[in-house]
Amino acid sequence: MNIFRFAGDMTHLISVLVLLLKIYATKSCSGISLKTQELYALVFLSRYLDLFTNYISLYNTLMKLVFIGSSLAIVWCMRMHHAVKRSYDKEVDTFRHYYLVLACFVLATLVNEQFTLREVCWAFSIYLEAVAILPQLVLLQRSGNVDNLTGQYVFFLGAYRAFYILNWIYRYFTEQYFTRWIACIAGIVQTALYADFFYYYFISWKNNAKLQLPA
Amino acid sequence: EGIYHDHDEL
Numbered sequence: 092m093n094i095f096r097f098a099g100d101m102t103h104l105i106s107v108l109v110l111l112l113k114i115y116a117t118k119s120c121s122g123i124s125l126k127t128q129e130l131y132a133l134v135f136l137s138r139y140l141d142l143f144t145n146y147i148s149l150y151n152t153l154m155k156l157v158f159i160g161s162s163l164a165i166v167w168c169m170r171m172h173h174a175v176k177r178s179y180d181k182e183v184d185t186f187r188h189y190y191l192v193l194a195c196f197v198l199a200t201l202v203n204e205q206f207t208l209r210e211v212c213w214a215f216s217i218y219l220e221a222v223a224i225l226p227q228l229v230l231l232q233r234s235g236n237v238d239n240l241t242g243q244y245v246f247f248l249g250a251y252r253a254f255y256i257l258n259w260i261y262r263y264f265t266e267q268y269f270t271r272w273i274a275c276i277a278g279i280v281q282t283a284l285y286a287d288f289f290y291y292y293f294i295s296w297k298n299n300a301k302l303q304l305p306a
Numbered sequence: 307e308g309i310y311h312d313h314d315e316l
Contacts, residue, residue, distance in 0.1 A: 100316055103316070213313060
């Protein structure tokens with residue numbers, strides 16, 4: 092565990108807490124894409140299959156439980172909670188995310204570290220996470236103005252994988268065996284997808300103005 | 307072993 096990896100995990104945790112705060116405090120999920128939340132729930136469920144079989148550390152297990160639990164709780168809230176689901180912008184959140192699931196699954200069966208259930212599911216979760224933010228970014232562009240908590244949620248979610256890239260660079264130079272190329276490439280693609288969001292987020296922060304994404 | 311398989315990251 093190095094500082095970049097820890098910073099990445101904490102940033103990811105903050106993004107989840109900000110989203111939970113937004114939904115709990117405002118009893119609203121306006122501006123949040125249910126499809127991105129569903130994709131993230133699938134990412135964690137397919138990546139943490141070895142939750143009970145491959146114990147690495149208490150920290151590792153706790154974080155996995157937090158990510159699985161929070162993503163399922165958010166999906167449940169947005170689908171079932173009477174007040175929250177009313178604020179869901181169904182007609183704006185129209186990205187066909189099932190194609191993303193299919194494409195990532197096909198790619199995972201072709202490109203993986205070993206053709207075993209665990210490795211194919213792991214590669215699937217890595218590819219899916221790289222594109223999971225697309226429905227959310229499309230929704231933000233369509234809905235124009237972004238409320239603060241939603242903007243912060245997306246910002247921290249994008250920043251966490253950037254820290255992981257620094258972590259992989261660090262591990263590359265400090266450890267012999269390093270073949271995380273699947274996670275590296277997908278992580279770079281994932282972070283690149285946030286590039287324009289980061290740009291407009293920085294502009295709004297610099298001008299102390301509301302975050303506006305061009306339609 | 308050869309290929310990195312412990313998936314110790316989140």
